[in-house]
Amino acid sequence: MPRSPPRRDDQSRQPVRDQHRRHCPHGTAALQVALQLAGVEAKDEVIIPALTFVATANAVHYLGAIPHFADSEDQTLGLDPAALRDWLSTTAERSGAGAGWRNRHTGRRLRALVPMHCFGHPCDLDALLAIAHDYQLALVEDAAESLGSRYHGRHTGTFGLLGTLSFNGNKTITTGGGGAILTDDMHLADHAKHLTTTAKRPHRWESIHGEIGYNYRMPNLNAALGCAQLEQLPDFLASKRCLAARYCDAFADSGLEQARLMQEPPGCKSNYWLQTLILDERVADQRDAILEVTNDAGLMTRPAWTLLHQLPPYRDCPRAPLPVAESLARRIINLPSSAGLA
Structure with a gap:
């Protein structure tokens, strides 16, 4: 139970x-x-x-x-x-x-x-x-x-x-x-x-x-290999949090108002596995242009996954209304997130 x-x-x-x-x-x-x-x-x-x-x-x-x-x-x-x-x-x-x-x-x-x-x-x-x-x-x-x-x-x-x-x-x-x-x-x-x-x-x-x-x-x-990696986990987590802070500082200094960086929810401590930029709905139509420019510049930015109900194997599965998920999928851009970048 x-x-x-x-x-x-x-x-x-x-x-x-x-x-x-x-x-x-x-x-x-x-x-x-x-x-x-x-x-x-x-x-x-x-x-x-x-x-x-x-x-x-x-x-x-x-x-x-x-x-x-x-x-x-x-x-x-x-x-x-x-x-x-x-x-x-x-x-x-x-x-x-x-x-x-x-x-x-x-x-x-x-x-x-x-x-x-x-x-x-x-x-x-x-x-x-x-x-x-x-x-x-x-x-x-x-x-x-x-x-x-x-x-x-x-x-x-x-x-x-x-x-x-x-x-x-x-x-x-x-x-x-x-x-x-x-x-x-x-x-x-x-x-x-x-x-x-x-x-x-x-x-x-x-x-x-x-x-x-x-x-x-x-x-x-x-x-x-996993045991050796576990010994480094605290350092990896600290580096990812440092990278998140650097992104926050950079975007704050840029004065960009049409996007926000995803922050850990209140009462939580996130590992910041991926650093995530979320565009405002009013500029969501520019997501693909941003992905193209950044990838052409050698920066591996990525969108969120295709929503599961939009994939051929799962189109007929039961689902609730999905307005927020559909909006987020149009607006998410994941930024380079390696712990080594910090």
Whole structure:
């Protein structure tokens, strides 16, 4: 069952004790297994942001489940709890005593909620946990981009039933590829290890597999690289915050009024995985011209991802109104963000 919302006291701000990790070959595999551990089954619907990397939806699809897209908020770039609660109030209905909630339009079970901490900025987790509690949704955090980010003093990826990280080559630290599943539930941690090692039961010589598992183990060489990278993580995070401050100073001195730099949400500490410029709506039509000029000058600027409901595989998936996500997608420009630039 999903957990109750965290208490707003000092205890809820402490690091999670006995946090267990299971390493995987990449973040997508970690999210796929985490969703399976959370009880997601074929034909279930899983609520995810439309503004996220395609891997979030792919992990849902690999289980035969259906992504259900929700809107984002301007302040965090993550799921908007107010908009989501309003949407569910008209879209979700009880399935029966103890059977959870379903989408009244499709008849499918609403099983999980997956906040993604966009570009490393934490979502409004308290409000999203409250929604997960009220609608009996398992909350699984996609913290692929937010290693080192904290929400009210506590690390992202540790609030839900499970959380996942990515160590891809473009992340804050890398193992060349790789990911991890986080949970403080020993039973889920043991099951995660079982599923990611081909579901082989311990035995001195027999190969007995009690369920369908995956060969999702991280190779030792990659893990060794990750251990070395972890030693440098504090320096990487400090460099990225320094770079964010330098960008802020540069744009403040420029007098530019038609754009703003994304700042960490109140009460949060972001890892600033990507430095993000957000254009005003009135100049959104100049985004592509800016991308062209900067890339011609050798600066690797990038837009946000194509929204998931606009991709061919996911065009027919259920979705809430997405006005903010669609606006943000027109206006976001990601700036060079390497820790080495600081």
